[in-house]
Amino acid sequence: METANLYIDTQNFELHPSGAMYWREQNLLLIADVHLGKVTHFRKHGSAVPQSVIAENFDQLNEVNAYFQPKTICFLGDLFHSYLNNEWILFSEWVKSMSAKIILIEGNHDVISPLKYEELKIEVVDELMVNTLFLTHHPEIRDGLFNIAGHIHPGIRLRGIAKQSLTVSCFVKKSNQLILPSFGSFTGKHIMDVEEGDQIFAVTDDEVIRIQ
Incomplete structure (x- = not known):
């Protein structure tokens, strides 16, 4: 397992091949766009999605x-894709097995009542501010602050010398923003238009690679 290190505003982060990111100073694990419940939702409507994706x-x-082994896990929105279904039971069991505090920053797909999350002792917020860094679901720009967000499901197309190509998820760092890849196994990717000065960290099954 090969991670990548990133330094933002005096803070140290570690990028994981799962698409998660660890904030060392805060002992905080950041995860974006898991979309739990999506597999069950699509299977219910006739899509041939393997049941194994849930596991x-x-x-x-x-x-x-x-x-x-973080002290806190913060989900950057779209934790659950749809209304309650059988995957909520699995999620509830998973939460009860965790010793970490769990925070959910609400995303556009998070339509389940916050009361259900509060029953599991999950804190639900619109955003989270820590010093000059602010965490949101949708990417945002604010003067003097650095934004960490999800929502976009960033991906990049890598091309070989024999014209072969491969599309992978990626972390995208801009001058004042970092966008995490989607964590879920059934979420898709949005191919990014890379701008000058952007830093791209491609995600494979077992490593995170900075793309020049």
Whole structure:
């Protein structure tokens, strides 16, 4: 497992191949766009999505939690894709197995009542501010602040010398913003238009690679 290190406003971050990011000074694990419940939602409407994808999401959550052992886990929105379905039961069991405090920054897909999350002792907020860094679901720009967000599901297309190509998820760092890749196994990717000065960190199954 090869992670990548990133330094933002005197703070140290570690980028994980799952798409999660660990904030060392805060002992905080950041995860964007898991979209739990999406597989069950699509299967209910006739899509041939393998049931095993549900387990993959929870296996990956367990893996990254065990790797960093954070004090706090912050989901940057779109934790649950739709209204309550059977995956909520699995999620509830997972939450009860965690020792970390859990925070949810609401995303556009988070339509489940905050009361349901509060029953699981999950704090639900619109955004989170820590010094000069602010965490949101939708990417935002504010003067004098650095934004960490999700929502976009960033991806990049890598091309080889033989004209072959591969699309992978990625972290995108701009001068005043960092966008995390989606964490979920069934979420899709949005190919980014890379601008001069952007830093791109491609995500593979077992490493994070900075793209020049």
